[in-house]
Amino acid sequence: MFDAIIIGAGVIGAAVAYELSRYGGKFLVLEKGEDLCAGTTKANSGIAHGGYDALPGTMKAKMNMAGIRMMAEMSRVLDFPYHKIGTLVLCHDESQISDLEELLERGKANGVPGLKILNHDEVLEMEPNLADTVVAALYCSEAGVVNPFLMNIAYGEQAAVNGVDFHFNEKVLSLERSGEGPDSWLVRTSEKIYETRAVINCAGVHSDEVSHMASSKPYSIRPRRGEYMLLDKEAGNMVHHVIFNLPSKAGKGILITPTTENNLLVGPTSEFIDDKDNVETTREGLDKVYYQSGTMVESIPYYQVITSFTGLRAHEEQGDFVLEETEEGFFNCLGIESPGLTSAPAIGVYMANLVKDKLGLDDNPDFIGQRTDMPHFYMMNQEERHKLIEKDKAYGRIVCRCEEVTEGEIVEAIHRPLGARTLDGIKRRVRPMAGRCQGGFCTPLLIKILCRELGLEASDILKNRPGSYLVEGPVKALPIVRSGQESQGESHEKL
Amino acid sequence: MAEQRKLTCISCPIGCQLTVDLDDDGNILNIEGNSCPRGPIYAKNEVTNPKRVVTSTVRVNNSLVHPVVSVRTVDAVPKDKIYEVMDLIRQLHVDLPVKIGDVLIANIADTGTDLIATRSYE
């Protein structure tokens, strides 16, 4: 019997797990993906929003404000990158300055400190690469960028250190009341059946389906697809703040920002789709990113794009976060779209409190709040690097030349709590393959290191999900097929 | 003249476009388009008995560091023997050390040429 089972190991599930691990109890996280940060969180803008955007009185506003207030402290405690670089909302039309002022008032109502409207010259002085059409901008100093992977992983890792169990590649199929009492649940997964006193639904775009397993409330998630382009670090200093245009009826529009690693991120588009697993990029979407960004910064060096990707946002039809005990012992974190990442620390606390009070949990005397992240070579100075190599020679071998990632970091990423098992898992933790060559040089080395450290065959190594194998197996051991033929039913005639 | 064939010479990277005139019996009447003496030799081979050097790898016994070692045929082998040569290469396993030039299969597939290692491993 578990005290609580959390469904989903994205940033919300991981934050809830960490905050819950302050209390004594038996907790389990079930994740259908292969790793922490395998769904919505992995394809995210990484913005810590100031809080001027959400409508006063909503859960979004409440959690955003509480979350941004916690962000600097949590980034220190859990040791993940948060850069408080500030945001700028641009206005290109005198007639829309009133909209900018409205945004300012909304921010004040939400309690956002450090808000200021700047004129053309002030904005251009801060950001010389902005389009000259800018007439004014709303500046928010209490906002910035976080690394969503490392934030998610930090929360998950430390929850695991505090005794929370994590099962990956395990999908929840159904929830039923157990015979034990009205507030206990049977959770049936693709692997087995668990009994628990509480269930916390943090299933992202799938949270409505999970909710329907336990409740008749008609929550409905419509995934919103957002496409992004990521540029080389050489382009990272095009802007020094998170840049938005004034929100229009069509939504917040795209943003331009340096990431915590100083790449330049441009996106996302916003498009409702039906398929919750559709993370395709499209020609139209990427074109839209290209054209829309031009209204903010004209000279984005798009020849330096290193990758493009798509994320899904879990939009609930009512438009607000749902954070509640929906049924006895069944808790929903549902509809967590932007500003979900900013809100995650607060949602973790809020939900853990609800569950603690419900179950009457005591404090966990062994709780360790403070975490030290794995070493990141690229963040270190010469002296720190030299010391690390003296301690462990594996830190003297560069595996990824673009991001300067050493073998030592990769081995550490594999062997930490909830360590990396896949190429993407390594990439999100320590960044090989995240640079300009996108794994061209280091992929073969990473396959070998994973094989060696985990005792696996090369054909077992995955990019991410089961089925995403990298190589077929040893050369010359497989049957032969012959080149130059069309497969059955395929015609190349049009080419 | 019975036939005219257009070939791209592969003797060197220039890739000269060769024109070969043949009579009814397949005898070469004329070769044009080459910029060096290797052109006519290539053209003659290509219309009578086309040949290619085969390069591949062979598996190495008990080595995690060097699971395969690269090999080639010393001279070109007839094109229609390429897959026969590859079958023999697929079956071969070698022990280290191997040195560049070591003969791994002599007179491979009766082609009159040897299969040699093209890299040295301790």
Next chain:
Amino acid sequence: MKNYDLVIIGGGPAGLAAAVKAYDLGMQNILLAERDDCLGGILNQCIHNGFGLHHFKTELTGPEYAGRYIEMLEERHIDYMLKTMVMDLAPDKTLTLMNSEYGLFSLKPKAVILAMGCRERPRGALNMPGDRPSGIFTAGTAQRLLNIDGFMPGREVVILGSGDIGLIMARRMTLEGAKVKLVAEINSFSAGLKRNIVQCLDDFNIPLYFNTTISRVVGKDRVEGVYLSKADEYFRVIPDTEVFVSCDTVLLSVGLIPENELSRKAHVKMAHQTRGPIVDNTYMTGVPGIFACGNVLHVHDLVDNVSEEAEEAAKNAVAFIEKGAWKAVLKIRQEADCKVQEGAGVSYTLPQVLNFEALEDLTRINFRVKKLYEGASIKVHFDDQEISSRKMRVMAPGAMQAVYLKKEDLDEHRPQTITVSIEEGEED
């Protein structure tokens, strides 16, 4: 740490040839720094034949070509370090290196030769829409997996781009028992050598479709197939030309990019045409004492040319060290003695500037044409005056061309600008 007069960064074909040449010219205090665990660079995975016809007068495979140079290096007892990464290069030529043995350490040689080679353009740079499954490799990565690590990357293959590595891999994968279904090329011509199309595609009946690109990748986990579409001259996908081709592997051979992160740290000026350093006829960059050669300078199609270029760079680096300083320090672009520039039909020239103080009897100007030319002429202008015209049977973008300028002509004219251009021939 012992100090060195000359440090060569990169132990591939360019670095090896530069080290041997510098040694033979009397420079014994050389260090060759290589980040991989063996010398030879990309040649080790290029196990096909076709190397060395020009340089060694015999046809070798990549590892054999590298092997000859490694042997020469060993015979001369030239110092080299493996698994050693150059982390930083300052404009005053101070190098920060790193390896497991010494940790981080510094060197300050009198001259540096950049020979870091190039990398492949990845999928991300193409903005190729669709899913992001496993099974999409650059051709060189697949080549390494297959030829060095002994892994079969996949069974059913579509190749995008007809660069030489892609063509070579079409044959390699076929010989190892994979089915290579087709090669798609967005241009109307191949960037690869003609002979590779013959012996790697035609020999195995692998079709090559021009003006064709991948418009969408399909596969949630591993690649399941791709949609191919025709593309117009601006590389835009033409609607309603889509064809689905199933495959489990996509290889990309869509261009190489010189790896100049270090060069930029040293404030070496770059040419946007080559994405490599701007150099003069001595292969010196805009930073005195820093030379460049091989694929870090511009992407070559023949290793023989790399070796030759590296020897030139080494010769000049030795002269630079021996004279203490170059007589006339390179004045890049604005103040240079003479600019060499690309004219009509030419995508780049190299070197980009001339230093008249350092002229040889013949100065080689390398260049590439923008498209396939038949019966066109190479024109060389000194300022506005045509100096030479040579009719060529065929010129393709995949094959580097060269013109040679005589010292006496240059001395006589002292041009400020030299232009290399192509003039299309008239029909016979």
